[in-house]
Amino acid sequence: MLALYQIPYLMENDILDLYDLMIGQLRDLYDGEQQQIEFLNAMYDAADSFMLEEIIDYHSRETRIQIDRLKRIFEILNEQPEGEHSEGISGIIFGARRMVGRCGNEEVRNAAIITAIQHINHYEMAGYGTALAFAKTLERHDIGNLLLETLREEKRADMGLSDLAEGQINVDAKWTSLVEKVERSSHSSHT
Ligand SMILES: [Fe+2]
Numbered sequence: 001m002l003a004l005y006q007i008p009y010l011m012e013n014d015i016l017d018l019y020d021l022m023i024g025q026l027r028d029l030y031d032g033e034q035q036q037i038e039f040l041n042a043m044y045d046a047a048d049s050f051m052l053e054e055i056i057d058y059h060s061r062e063t064r065i066q067i068d069r070l071k072r073i074f075e076i077l078n079e080q081p082e083g084e085h086s087e088g089i090s091g092i093i094f095g096a097r098r099m100v101g102r103c104g105n106e107e108v109r110n111a112a113i114i115t116a117i118q119h120i121n122h123y124e125m126a127g128y129g130t131a132l133a134f135a136k137t138l139e140r141h142d143i144g145n146l147l148l149e150t151l152r153e154e155k156r157a158d159m160g161l162s163d164l165a166e167g168q169i170n171v172d173a174k175w176t177s178l179v180e181k182v183e184r185s186s187h188s189s190h191t
Contacts, residue, residue, distance in 0.1 A: 032089035048106035
């Protein structure tokens with residue numbers, strides 16, 4: 001009989017210790033970073049703010065560096081980077097595309113893009129943070145330093161997005177939608 005946490009078709013029982021778990025996590029991050037390249041390109045096209053476009057562009061270049069850094073980590077460990085599909089990042093991207101697609105004006109769409117990217121950032125911070133903790137326990141300080149570099153980049157990107165959202169984008173979205181809603185309700189009351 002299956003336990004609640006078990007998914008039948010994935011029952012391989014191939015993760016037997018902390019090292020295996022760390023490799024699984026790193027492969028999940030490797031696949032997740034790759035999924036983001038296409039997603040960030042789409043968000044760059046959907047954004048309508050010079051500052052937001054700049055941040056997305058910078059983060060996209062950073063993501064490519066993070067992919068290379070993960071490749072180096074796998075080389076050091078003598079492991080293959082492929083092998084996991086990041087269901088977590090897939091799910092966030094699927095939900096984010098739907099949310100961004102539903103936005104009826106540029107201002108609120110910019111705010112939706114920021115929250116989408118921040119959801120991914122937080123997933124990654126959890127992933128890199130725990131992988132780093134595993135590496136420390138396993139006394140793999142060689143890869144620990146590389147993971148710390150990426151973790152710091154993810155945190156900086158997240159803070160930059162928060163500053164932009166709270167300083168400008170969210171305020172613009174608040175007033176734009178207010179005007180649109182008033183116009184919409186007066187239009188519907190006249191019909
Ligand atoms: Fe990343």
